[in-house]
Amino acid sequence: MIENPLRELLEKKSCLRVIESVNALEAIIIRRLSEDNKGFDALWLSGFCHSAWKGMPDNESMPIETKLRTIEEIRRVCGMPIIADCDTGGTPDELCRSISLFSRLVSAVVVEDKRGVKRNSLYGRSVSQEMEEISVFSDKFKLAAESAEKFNIMLFARIESFICGENMETALKRAESYISAGADGIVIHSISSDGMDAFSFCESLRKMYKNIPIIMIPTVYNGYSFDELCDKGANIVIYANQLTRSAVMAMERTAKSILNEGCSRLSDNSYCVSPQKILAMIEEDII
Ligand code: SPV
Ligand code: MG
Numbered sequence: 001m002i003e004n005p006l007r008e009l010l011e012k013k014s015c016l017r018v019i020e021s022v023n024a025l026e027a028i029i030i031r032r033l034s035e036d037n038k039g040f041d042a043l044w045l046s047g048f049c050h051s052a053w054k055g056m057p058d059n060e061s062m063p064i065e066t067k068l069r070t071i072e073e074i075r076r077v078c079g080m081p082i083i084a085d086c087d088t089g090g091t092p093d094e095l096c097r098s099i100s101l102f103s104r105l106v107s108a109v110v111v112e113d114k115r116g117v118k119r120n121s122l123y124g125r126s127v128s129q130e131m132e133e134i135s136v137f138s139d140k141f142k143l144a145a146e147s148a149e150k151f152n153i154m155l156f157a158r159i160e161s162f163i164c165g166e167n168m169e170t171a172l173k174r175a176e177s178y179i180s181a182g183a184d185g186i187v188i189h190s191i192s193s194d195g196m197d198a199f200s201f202c203e204s205l206r207k208m209y210k211n212i213p214i215i216m217i218p219t220v221y222n223g224y225s226f227d228e229l230c231d232k233g234a235n236i237v238i239y240a241n242q243l244t245r246s247a248v249m250a251m252e253r254t255a256k257s258i259l260n261e262g263c264s265r266l267s268d269n270s271y272c273v274s275p276q277k278i279l280a281m282i283e284e285d286i287i
Pocket of ligand 2: 046047048085087
């Protein structure tokens with residue numbers, strides 16, 4: 001069976017640094033910063049950022065074919081392992097189909113335990129978000145895990161308890177059930193500013209499962225260093241959206257500057273890389 005590069009990395013390193021990549025240019029930038037085993041270890045195909053670049057809401061309405069085409073474009077320029085955000089995965093059949101379509105391109109898939117129309121977790125409780133019943137999600141997950149095992153891709157269960165107002169006990173109960181259903185790892189999502197819910201969860205889960213890989217997404221509790229998050233028990237830290245957010249800020253600043261200045265000289269000199277830099281980055285890739 002073909003090796004799974006993410007699984008191999010998890011065996012070699014106690015904690016992996018993963019960053020959003022939702023198009024080929026982002027992937028080239030990350031790959032160039034990650035040569036010689038330094039930098040980032042893998043890419044996160046963020047549903048939020050991928051849909052944002054397509055001008056679509058993060059509500060699982062993106063056709064799977066569009067996601068696949070993006071992953072193929074990334075694959076063409078970058079060999080780093082990819083972790084794909086599969087949202088709730090839809091029905092069990094839809095989830096298994098996604099796993100089979102992604103299988104030759106990605107190392108891992110993450111599926112979250114909410115139900116109904118998917119809303120981005122960063123909304124928290126300001127919008128209506130419902131958790132799926134533990135048994136319903138576990139049954140769906142079990143089928144998906146069988147399919148993932150067949151294709152040798154890792155399947156992570158993402159627990160949204162702390163997004164939707166569930167307590168620690170329920171979050172841990174969910175983790176136990178998903179691990180029994182075949183999860184290769186757990187993503188514990190949190191939007192608390194100190195991350196304490198995610199850290200306590202991690203500590204308790206570790207007592208029950210010494211080696212289960214745990215993923216943290218410190219978008220809101222962003223003051224902790226990578227090393228601190230590893231000490232808190234993370235095996236994978238995902239910087240899920242900072243590249244897209246910084247690109248939006250830079251694009252707005254440049255566009256405004258062109259309007260305000262009446263010409264592009266200030267933005268060309270101060271806010272933009274040269275066209276040659278981009279041409280070289282891409283052509284060096286093709287040669
Ligand atoms: C994403 O990047 O699409 C995620 C992480 O799922 S979050 O936006 O925090 O839900
Ligand atoms: Mg997402």
